Amino acid sequence: MQLSKHFESYEITSIFVAMNFLISSIKDTALKAIAEKVLANERITDEEGLILYESNHLSLLGSLAHHVRTRKHGKNVYFNRNFHIEPTNICIFTCAFCAFARRPGEEGAWEYTIEEIENIARKYQGKGVTEVHIVGGVHPKRDVHYYGEMIQRIKKILPGIHVKAFTAVELAVMIARSKMTLEEGLLKLKEYGLDSIPGGGAEIFAEDIRSQICDTKASTDQWLIIHETAHKLGIPSNCTMLYGHIEKYHHRIDHMNRLRALQDKTSGFNTFIPLKFRDDNNDLSYVGEVNMLEDLKNYAVARIFMDNIPHLKAYWPMIGKQTAQLSLSYGVDDIDGTIDDTTKIYSMAGAEEKNPALSTKELVYIIKKAGFLPIERDTLYNVIHDYSKENVQDGVDIPVLG
Numbered sequence: 001m002q003l004s005k006h007f008e009s010y011e012i013t014s015i016f017v018a019m020n021f022l023i024s025s026i027k028d029t030a031l032k033a034i035a036e037k038v039l040a041n042e043r044i045t046d047e048e049g050l051i052l053y054e055s056n057h058l059s060l061l062g063s064l065a066h067h068v069r070t071r072k073h074g075k076n077v078y079f080n081r082n083f084h085i086e087p088t089n090i091c092i093f094t095c096a097f098c099a100f101a102r103r104p105g106e107e108g109a110w111e112y113t114i115e116e117i118e119n120i121a122r123k124y125q126g127k128g129v130t131e132v133h134i135v136g137g138v139h140p141k142r143d144v145h146y147y148g149e150m151i152q153r154i155k156k157i158l159p160g161i162h163v164k165a166f167t168a169v170e171l172a173v174m175i176a177r178s179k180m181t182l183e184e185g186l187l188k189l190k191e192y193g194l195d196s197i198p199g200g201g202a203e204i205f206a207e208d209i210r211s212q213i214c215d216t217k218a219s220t221d222q223w224l225i226i227h228e229t230a231h232k233l234g235i236p237s238n239c240t241m242l243y244g245h246i247e248k249y250h251h252r253i254d255h256m257n258r259l260r261a262l263q264d265k266t267s268g269f270n271t272f273i274p275l276k277f278r279d280d281n282n283d284l285s286y287v288g289e290v291n292m293l294e295d296l297k298n299y300a301v302a303r304i305f306m307d308n309i310p311h312l313k314a315y316w317p318m319i320g321k322q323t324a325q326l327s328l329s330y331g332v333d334d335i336d337g338t339i340d341d342t343t344k345i346y347s348m349a350g351a352e353e354k355n356p357a358l359s360t361k362e363l364v365y366i367i368k369k370a371g372f373l374p375i376e377r378d379t380l381y382n383v384i385h386d387y388s389k390e391n392v393q394d395g396v397d398i399p400v401l402g
């Protein structure tokens with residue numbers, strides 16, 4: 001134990017020395033000043049964030065982000081055992097980037113009954129899953145009590161499971177439909193068993209972009225106030241940013257700045273999850289997709305800029321296993337979970353992972369092959385199992401780096 005701590009501090013010191021060497025070789029004075037701030041653990045400004053985005057010095061961005069993640073988490077990479085329930089894809093909204101939503105009766109629409117949802121939950125009895133992630137379309141009729149009953153019945157089948165459920169967009173509508181105030185609605189859902197809130201629905205906060213990609217659903221102010229209220233009521237949450245469509249770098253900085261400011265007030269966000277726009281089957285398909293270098297740059301800038309949000313996640317069903325693996329060297333410390341082929345949101349929008357599912361063994365292998373330490377966590381980042389000393393390579397046959 002003492003030896004491993006010695007190596008850990010040796011590694012951090014080595015990174016620090018290497019960073020100083022790298023910084024001394026930077027010719028660009030603005031970049032150099034930012035790098036020095038990051039090394040001194042100082043917060044960077046919006047303008048400095050923009051300079052990072054506009055830089056093509058990817059190796060420097062990666063090194064700085066790696067330095068920040070090492071300072072926060074050493075070489076730990078977190079994952080969990082989870083599954084998703086998407087109760088319906090029927091939605092009253094029509095976001096331009098969405099390939100998931102359907103109108104009632106439209107081909108491809110689904111709306112599970114609570115009994116069908118119970119059947120999904122039963123499949124995970126005795127499987128060691130610790131989290132169910134529930135998000136879906138904004139249904140025209142379902143309210144807080146309907147979803148509350150759903151949570152209660154899932155927890156009856158899977159006692160102790162953490163229910164992370166409902167984007168701010170779904171919450172805004174179901175709470176209004178139930179004629180409750182925001183506080184009343186969130187407290188009622190907490191009473192039913194809601195444990196935390198996922199980060200979806202944030203998209204891009206800048207109103208000039210939001211009005212073009214999702215003009216009718218929860219506004220920026222609504223999204224932020226829902227998360228702020230949840231945090232005040234003791235309900236933690238995550239946050240996201242949809243990038244790589246019609247937004248510019250300054251919109252991303254504005255978005256992250258609003259999240260960083262809220263986190264300064266509440267400390268309620270656990271994880272920031274950049275979500276890549278995928279271009280199949282939606283009204284923004286003409287835009288195309290950004291490439292992997294842009295994904296890596298985005299992770300790196302996010303890690304450097306979001307100094308107060310503990311974790312940065314690469315959601316592997318969206319970005320693919322290999323990019324998720326690479327992202328670990330660009331500031332990412334979490335690659336989500338086993339998923340077990342229970343989400344359709346990204347496969348319908350063109351992600352390579354058509355049936356996303358990974359065993360614990362595969363996740364551990366992916367993380368180890370990238371040179372990091374795999375740690376199984378629960379939703380709130382309590383350590384469930386440290387796999388760093390276990391050899392799990394036998395029998396794993398998936399295309400990963402290394």
Ligand code: SF4
Pocket residue numbers: 091092093094095098099100101136137138169214217
């Ligand atoms: S992104 Fe969400 S709110 Fe928008 S159309 Fe799709 S399911 Fe509905």
